[in-house]
Amino acid sequence: MSLLNGHSHPRLAAKADLRMDPVTGQPVLLYPEGLLQLNDSAHAILLLCDGSRSVSGIAMELAEQFECEPGELEADVQECLQGLHQRQLLVFTP
Amino acid sequence: MSAGPRPYALLAELTYRCPLHCPYCSNPTQAAGGSELTAEEWAEVFRQAAALGVLHVGLSGGEPLARPDLDSLVAAARSHGLYTNLITSGLGLTETRAARLRDAGLQSVQISLQAHEEKLADTIAGTRAHRHKEAATAAVRQAGLALSMNIVVHRSNIGYLPEMIALAASLGAERLEIANVQYYGWAALNRDRLLPTREQVQKARETALEAIRRYQGQMAVLYVLPDFYESRPKPCMQGWGMRYLTVRPTGEVLPCPTAGSIPDLKPESVRERSLAWIWNESAAFNRFRGTDWMPDPCKSCDLRETDFGGCRCQAALLAGDAAASDPVCTLSPHRAVVDGILARAGWDESPWIRREHPAVAAAGQVW
Numbered sequence: 517m518s519l520l521n522g523h524s525h526p527r528l529a530a531k532a533d534l535r536m537d538p539v540t541g542q543p544v545l546l547y548p549e550g551l552l553q554l555n556d557s558a559h560a561i562l563l564l565c566d567g568s569r570s571v572s573g574i575a576m577e578l579a580e581q582f583e584c585e586p587g588e589l590e591a592d593v594q595e596c597l598q599g600l601h602q603r604q605l606l607v608f609t610p
Numbered sequence: 611m612s613a614g615p616r617p618y619a620l621l622a623e624l625t626y627r628c629p630l631h632c633p634y635c636s637n638p639t640q641a642a643g644g645s646e647l648t649a650e651e652w653a654e655v656f657r658q659a660a661a662l663g664v665l666h667v668g669l670s671g672g673e674p675l676a677r678p679d680l681d682s683l684v685a686a687a688r689s690h691g692l693y694t695n696l697i698t699s700g701l702g703l704t705e706t707r708a709a710r711l712r713d714a715g716l717q718s719v720q721i722s723l724q725a726h727e728e729k730l731a732d733t734i735a736g737t738r739a740h741r742h743k744e745a746a747t748a749a750v751r752q753a754g755l756a757l758s759m760n761i762v763v764h765r766s767n768i769g770y771l772p773e774m775i776a777l778a779a780s781l782g783a784e785r786l787e788i789a790n791v792q793y794y795g796w797a798a799l800n801r802d803r804l805l806p807t808r809e810q811v812q813k814a815r816e817t818a819l820e821a822i823r824r825y826q827g828q829m830a831v832l833y834v835l836p837d838f839y840e841s842r843p844k845p846c847m848q849g850w851g852m853r854y855l856t857v858r859p860t861g862e863v864l865p866c867p868t869a870g871s872i873p874d875l876k877p878e879s880v881r882e883r884s885l886a887w888i889w890n891e892s893a894a895f896n897r898f899r900g901t902d903w904m905p906d907p908c909k910s911c912d913l914r915e916t917d918f919g920g921c922r923c924q925a926a927l928l929a930g931d932a933a934a935s936d937p938v939c940t941l942s943p944h945r946a947v948v949d950g951i952l953a954r955a956g957w958d959e960s961p962w963i964r965r966e967h968p969a970v971a972a973a974g975q976v977w
Contacts, residue, residue, distance in 0.1 A: 531718055531756030531784075533693055539616050539663040546665055546693040548718035548756050548785055551618070602827055604784055 520571065522590065524608040526597050527567030532605040534562055547605055561596050567609060571597065615849075615899070616663035617889060620692075621670055621856040621867060622652065624683065626967065628673040629701050631736030632724065633962035634762050634797040634804055637672065638870050644860035649679040651880070653686035655857055658885035660690035664855065670697040672859070675707070681714040688715030695720060695758075700746030701739060708746075708753040719750045720758040720787075725766075726773035734766060736964055747781040758785040763814060763836075764804040765956070771817045779829050786829055788818050790836035794868035794923055796965045801951065802958035811836050838948055842913065843920025843936035850898035850922060855889065863888045865895060868923045872932045898922050903933055907941045 520526075528534060533546040543559040545552040554562065560581070564574045575590040582589075600606040625646055626637055647655070656667065667687045674680060675698055687694050696711065700721040708719075723743060725731035731740035750757045759778040763771065771788070778786045790811070793801045806814070818833035825831055837844045847854050847866045856864045862877040863885065864870055870877065875897070878888045889895055897903065901914050908919040919925075920936020928937040929944040937944035 529756075530754055533717065535691065537663075537665065538660075538691075544665065548693075548695055548720070548758050549666070549668075551665060604827070604830065 520594060520598055520601060520608055522572040523570050524610060525567050525570055526565040526574075526601075526606050526608050528562065528565055529605050529607050534559075545600075545605065547603070557592070558596055561593055562600075565597070565606060567607075614890060615852045617659070617855045618664065618853045619666040619668065619855070620655075620659045620664045621668045621854065622655070622683075622687075623670050623672065623856060623858050623867065624652070624674045624677050624680070625672040625859050627676040628671055628699070628965070628967070629676075629737055630673070630699050630739055631964040631966070632734060632762070632796070633736075633800040633964060634764055634791045635965040636792065636795040636797060636868055637965065638868075639796055639799060646677075646859045647857075647861050647880070649682050649686070651861070652683050655880050655885065656687045656690050656692060658880075659855065660692055662886055662889055665691075665693060666695065667692040668695050668697050673699055673701065675699075675702040681710050684711055684714040684716045693717055698722070698746075699735075699739060699742075701742050703742075703746040703749055705749040705752055708749040708755065712753040712755055716755060718756040718758065720760055720785075721746055721750070723759050723761050723774055723778060726770045726777050730767065730770070744781065747783070751782050756785075757781075757783050758787065759783040760787040760789060762789055762791055763806070764791045765806045765810070766804075768806045768810045768814050771814050772821075775817070775821045775825075775831070779825060783829050785832070786821075786825075787832045787834065788814075788821075789834035790814075792837070792868075794871060794927070796963065798871075798927060799963045802954050803960060803962055805838065805951065805955045806836070807956040808839060808952070811839050837921075837924075837938050838952060840938060841940045843917050843924075843938040845917045846921035846924075846936075849918040851889070851895040852899070852918075855885070863892075863894075865898075866923070869894075871923050872926045875932075898933070905933060905935060907939075908935045911941070 531547055537544045543554040545554055560578060564577060571593060575593045576586045579586040579589050597606055674696060684694050694716050695718040696716055697720045724734040728740040732738055747757060761774050791797050791804050822831045851865045856867045861879040861881045863880060864877050869875060875894050877894050878892045904919050908914050920938060922932045924936050925934040926932035928947045934944060935942040937947050
C-alpha cells in the first residue's frame with residue numbers, strides 16, 4: 517500500500533525527531549521508545565525529506581552534492597525511505 | 611571524554627499516586643517516606659540527564675496525569691532536547707489536556723489496556739477505567755500525538771489476547787507492546803494468581819507473532835517474553851547501569867524501576883548528589899556493572915555478555931541473593947525455585963492483593 521515511487525514526496529512523521537547525538541556527534545532519529553543511529557548518507561537523505569521534494573528530486577540533489585549519477589542513487593534512496601516508511605517514520609504524499 | 615557507559619533513556623516516575631489498583635503493578639509495595647520532587651527539581655534532573663547523554667524521557671508513575679504541573683515538566687524536558695513520551699492509564703486525558711501537553715512539546719503517549727471489554731478491564735484495574743480509554747486514545751490522535759498502547763498479559767486476560775490486539779488496532783495505536791507480567795512489586799505478591807500456564811503462554815506467543823506479521827506497516831507489535839517459561843534469562847536493562855536510569859518520585863536514582871526491591875542497594879538521591887556522580891561513581895550503579903561481580907556459572911559462561919547474568923531483582927527475590935545467577939537460567943543452582951512456581955501455575959484462585967497508594971507527600975493534588 518506504499519505510495520513510494522519517484523514522484524512521491526516524503527517527509528518525516530510528526531513522531532520522528534531528527535537530531536544530533538551530543539555524545540557521539542552523530543545523527544540519530546528518535547521515535548517512541550527507540551532510536552536509529554544514522555550513517556551519513558541516511559542523514560543526507562532525511563535532511564531533504566521535508567515534503568517539498570520528490571524522491572527523484574532528492575536523488576538529483578544528492579547526486580549533485582556527491583557528484584554521481586542520479587540514476588545510481590535513486591534505488592539507494594528508495595531503499596532507505598522504504599525502510600523508514602515500514603517503521604512508520606516517514607509519510608508520503610503524492 | 612570518559613569511555614564508560616552513557617545512559618540513553620530516563621524513566622521519570624513523577625508520582626506513585628494512581629487511580630488504578632492493578633494487581634501486577636511494578637511499583638514498590640512499600641514506599642519510603644519523603645515528598646515528591648517539585649517541577650523545579652525535575653527540570654534540573656532533565657538538564658543533568660541530557661548533559662549525561664540521555665535522549666529519551668518516559669514520564670511515568672503511578673499515573674503521571676496526577677501531576678497538575680505535567681505541562682511544565684514536559685516543557686522542561688523538551689527544552690533540553692529530550693524525546694518525551696507519556697506513559698499513562700489515560701484517566702484524565704481529555705482533548706484539552708492532550709492539546710496542552712502537545713503544545714508543551716509532548717511527542718508520544720502510551721496508554722495501557724487492561725482487557726478487551728469493560729467488565730473484565732475494570733475488574734483488573736479495580737476501578738472504572740476502561741470507558742476512559744476510547745476517549746483518551748481519541749484525544750491523543752486528535753492532538754496529532756503518536757499513540758502507543760500496552761497490554762500486560764496474565765492468567766485473567768491472556769485468553770482474550772486476539773480481542774485486545776484488535777481493540778488496540780481499532781483505537782488507532784501505531785505501536786503495541788504486549789508484555790507478560792514481570793513478577794516484581796505488587797505482581798510478586800500476586801504471582802501464583804497471575805501466572806498463566808505453559809499452554810496459555812504458547813498460544814499467546816503464536817497470537818503475538820501472527821499479529822506482528824498482520825499489522826506490519828500499520829501497528830508495530832512488540833512481544834515481551836514470559837521469562838519464567840524460558841531456559842535462559844532476559845538481558846535485563848541491556849546490562850546493569852549500561853543504558854537506563856530511573857528516578858523515583860522522591861528523587862532516588864535506580865538502574866531499573868524495580869531495583870529498589872534489592873534490600874541493601876542504598877540508592878542515592880538527586881536531592882543529595884548530581885546525576886553524573888550517581889551514574890558514574892555511586893556504589894548502587896557500579897555494583898553489577900560488567901562481569902566481575904558474577905558468580906559461577908555466569909562468569910565462565912559464553913552468554914555472560916549477552917544476557918549479563920539476567921535480572922538482579924529476580925535473583926534477590928527468588929534466590930535471596932542479588933548477586934546470584936538469575937534463577938530463570940536452567941544452569942542456575944536455583945532454577946528449582948522457578949520450576950516450583952511453574953508447577954503451581956493455574957491453581958491459585960485466591961483474590962488479588964490490590965495495589966494501594968504508598969505514603970508519599972504529593973507535590974500537587976488532583977484527586
